[in-house]
Amino acid sequence: MGLFILRRLGVMILTALCLTFIVFWLTNLFPNLEKLAKTQGNARMSDEAVVSWLENRGYSQPTLVKYGEWLGVLPGYVIEAADGTVRGRCAPSGTAPDDTTATFCGVLQGDWGQSTVFRDDVSSIIGTRLGLTGKLMGFVLLLMIPGALIIGVLAGMREGSRLDRSLSTVSIISTATPEYVSGVVFIAVFATGTFGMQWFKGTATSAMDDATFENIFLPVLTIALYGMGYIARMTRASMTEVMNAQFIRTARLKGVSFPNIVLKHALRNALIAPFTVIMLQFPWLLNGVVIVETLFNYKGFGWTLVQAASNNDIELLLGVSVVSVVVVLVTQLISDIGYVFLNPRIRIS
């Protein structure tokens, strides 16, 4: 087991390195840097001015060197511009590096760089935004997981019954409704007066400081619905499989009542498969978070991703992608380990 986790961790770190390098390379392609120079410096810069602007700030080094500096395994650049100003990667902007500045400053040293859009430390931006998204996700999970499991178990306990068919249709509908469709429909119905049901707020901006049922329910429902159908279908499949198993038949023949069979015998065995599915849903939830935060104007992690990506804010974008990639990989690892623990039939030597 230990060896298995170690090997998985190794693959995980390799994946993370590859992915961050891809993001790094894409964001550091020349047209992107040119745009950055023009937004940061002067919109009417000449081509030579752009090149020298980039050279003075270390952007013209080879991509691998820049990546090494960002990671913190290569010493940060110190470049003297033509006009005599000295800039260093590790020195605060505007000041020249001296003896006290560190040689290495990268992610490994805890220095995530500066955001060019928000003019703030990347680590502090990501920290606050992740906290806000964490709050939203907490509510989503509270609604989604019990809802999906209940629907799945109810549908799966009597396969083919009318309850099963109607609940299965509901879960198909919910998987077929992407967040930007359900979000728009919810806002139209429940946040405007068109249908006479103006019960909730159409934006969740106020929920960032003070979440109430009125302002956070619609975004939470929108994210939860899309994931719910899929988990419910998996739970149903697993529940029907368990209900057809030999030990359930034995219990029935012994005369155990139906509710007891479902609650005491079937339920625990039926919840192994959905656990993995729930864990693997996290990458999709991230997708939903980005859409919903944009739609409801909730300034969390997904909103930051959109801002960073559309303004080519390199360091912030890298920070965001590191976090999201790590979230995806860690949930995959947890789902693998959890599956091994929960399922007695799988043993890894």
Place this chain on the structure above:
Amino acid sequence: MEMLSWTGSLGTLLNPVATAHFIAFAVALVAQITMGFFAAEVKLQANTDGTLMKRGGALGLVENAVKWLFLVLVVVVVIYVVGGLLMPYGKAGIIGEMSKRFIPVWIALVATFTVSIIFKRKLGLYGKLFDSMIGMIGFTLVMFWVFTAIFVGVFDLIATHDPLSQISGLKNAKPGVALPEGSEELYANYLLGGDNLARDIFSRMVQGSVIVIMIAPLATIFAFMVGITLGLPAGYFGGRLDTILSFLANLILAFPVILLFYLLVTPEIVATGLPNYMASFLFIFPLVFFGVLINSRFYTQPKRNRVLLAVVLVPLAVVYLSVISQTGSPLHIWPAALDLIDIPGGILVVFVSVVFVNSPTVFRIVRGLALDIKTRDYVAAAQTRGEGTWYIMLWEILPNARGPLIVDFCLRIGYTTILLGTLGFFGLGLPPESPDWGSTINEGRKLLLIYVHPAMPPAIALLSMVLGLNLLADGLREESLKD
């Protein structure tokens, strides 16, 4: 012309009936579901006269009521649609007029269903679809949009106005609004109202179906070609090849989709030509696939092999070269005179990124199926016969994996449609005036709290299409499991 109401004169009589029915149906449904929790299982009882007894008592009554109310509700909806067809212009309201615009679609749908149901026993899996209610509903929804796209895109029929033309005074106009006096348009109303730029929402919605129906299935086919061509050897050979390919697939899957889109679809990246290089890599797979497919089967008959390969590969190669070579992009290798197809840059980028995101999942499915099927006896028999490895993969394993692949194909078209919508929602790739559903939802959501009507039609269109594909996949799965 005056403004149209939703249901016109048909509604004065029918609306109260429909509302009452709907309420009764909802009440009965809720009652049935709640009572269903506590009811005992139905046991078949034989009566003395030889008939079998159904569930009796209150629950049986409610079950019957639900069934009949549902049927009547369907009839009411049909009356709305058919009534609109028969009544003169403007009398049947917006719903009636829309139903009139969709006449070609109705005819095509009825024809398809009649022919299919008559010959359903001779049509294999497709015919069996018509045994399943869910499958039929899904098929109807999908074919509705397919026919709409065909009639709009090829015959220019259903749309009432040009999707880009603006009529002043109709900015954010309510559904059914009449065109101002003296305008030269042939059609007198904006059926679903005007959007933020005073364009006809109805026409934009039906035009949007053309883009979706064009891109989504084609992108899914390409993703399947890539996934199959790489997944079969990975599953069949295993070993280091499998390790490397699986690692790459997991790498792409671990990427948040939206981040990937943002990185690939921005104008700056497009300027570097990266999407064109990716296209030249991804689009080579159909050529490889068909080349290997034919060669592995007919290499013992060289003459036939050469003819078949030439017939299939030469047109494909011409199409391939003219698609990837774009005037004005860094990858311009094919003379413009021979450039048959010129895909607008935005669409190519969107296409490439959707294929790129989908292929790793297909790869994983095909790999899993190949791992399972390669242990079967018929594969062992083929190996003993001395068949080539590619023959075994493509002519023994692949046909036996078709069931799950067809089901996944339907689901994946739906997923691709959702991805296209996501791209449009973030304003990536397609030009902002494009009428595709994602972009129109994005346009509409900006003023959503004030004007609801511009965002709803594309949202409902997208929902119904994806729902149809999901139901279709469900019906196919159910029917293919029966044998």
